[in-house]
Amino acid sequence: MEVQARAKLNLTLDVLGRRPDGYHDMRMIMQSIELADILSLSYNDTGELRVRTNLHFLPNNEKNLAAQAALRWWEARGESPRGLDIAIEKRIPVCAGMAGGSSDAAAVLRAMNRMEEAGLSPEAVAEIGERVGSDVPYCVIGGTALAEGRGEVLTALPPLPRCWVVLCKPEFSISTPALFAKIDSVRLRCRPDTQGVIAALEAGDLAGVARRMYNVFEDALPDRQRARVNDIKNTLIQCGALGASMSGTGPTAFGLFDDEALAQEAQERLTEFGGEIFCVQTQQ
Numbered sequence: 435m436e437v438q439a440r441a442k443l444n445l446t447l448d449v450l451g452r453r454p455d456g457y458h459d460m461r462m463i464m465q466s467i468e469l470a471d472i473l474s475l476s477y478n479d480t481g482e483l484r485v486r487t488n489l490h491f492l493p494n495n496e497k498n499l500a501a502q503a504a505l506r507w508w509e510a511r512g513e514s515p516r517g518l519d520i521a522i523e524k525r526i527p528v529c530a531g532m533a534g535g536s537s538d539a540a541a542v543l544r545a546m547n548r549m550e551e552a553g554l555s556p557e558a559v560a561e562i563g564e565r566v567g568s569d570v571p572y573c574v575i576g577g578t579a580l581a582e583g584r585g586e587v588l589t590a591l592p593p594l595p596r597c598w599v600v601l602c603k604p605e606f607s608i609s610t611p612a613l614f615a616k617i618d619s620v621r622l623r624c625r626p627d628t629q630g631v632i633a634a635l636e637a638g639d640l641a642g643v644a645r646r647m648y649n650v651f652e653d654a655l656p657d658r659q660r661a662r663v664n665d666i667k668n669t670l671i672q673c674g675a676l677g678a679s680m681s682g683t684g685p686t687a688f689g690l691f692d693d694e695a696l697a698q699e700a701q702e703r704l705t706e707f708g709g710e711i712f713c714v715q716t717q718q
């Protein structure tokens with residue numbers, strides 16, 4: 435079975451505080467985009483769980499979130515693991531704040547629900563996803579949603595009006611646990627206007643959403659990396675983006691455009707920053 439795993443962007447990201455279990459309470463608005471990995475799943479007779487990807491440095495064993503998802507699936511169903519091959523064509527940048535690994539895990543769960551004709555609702559599949567990672571439940575459901583708690587408490591929101599997204603994943607990567615650890619000691623300059631973004635979504639006001647986008651992790655980045663993310667955001671705005679922000683724990687920065695030609699020009703301009711650059715549409 436072949437399935438797509440869509441990337442996500444954060445229209446907003448707020449960290450409300452550290453919890454006794456070590457995780458952080460979040461309040462963030464997530465958006466799916468057309469950029470996706472392609473997964474192929476097939477059962478095998480060897481009894482082994484094997485992962486293959488086009489990126490040699492990714493784990494091909496149970497450390498891969500896609501394999502974790504299969505194991506958690508069987509565990510939740512009270513079944514023993516079976517031989518399974520998972521082939522992943524990675525297109526979503528890795529360690530980028532775009533939930534690439536979580537989205538692969540979510541795609542495995544959705545595929546297994548169909549392959550095994552289990553008939554679980556998306557919400558029930560998302561609940562299994564919680565055992566794999568905080569972003570996996572959202573990746574099962576997708577679209578435009580408010581994510582709270584660890585990220586697993588989801589409320590569907592009116593869809594973001596369709597637009598073009600230009601994004602740049604700079605050449606460096608960010609460790610998610612390290613940035614979460616740092617955020618506790620950072621004095622946050624500003625917080626996103628989450629309610630304002632929800633009101634703009636309800637009004638179908640793309641520009642209203644775009645100008646309110648903000649991610650508190652931008653303030654926790656090391657200086658040089660923050661400067662690079664700011665340069666990318668400023669370039670996007672100069673090129674006509676309605677707003678620009680960083681996704682997840684970064685370092686991917688992106689801008690929203692209502693004009694395809696401007697978006698393509700911005701994509702050209704961003705090549706000066708290196709890294710991985712895409713111009714894609716949003717996905718409901």
Ligand code: C5P
Nearest residue numbers: 456457458460567568584585610611614
């Ligand atoms: O849930 P997941 O395994 O994706 O989280 C990776 C790490 O990110 C956690 O170990 C934790 O350090 C941090 N995290 C957090 N609060 C969240 C989500 C993740 O502190 N809500």
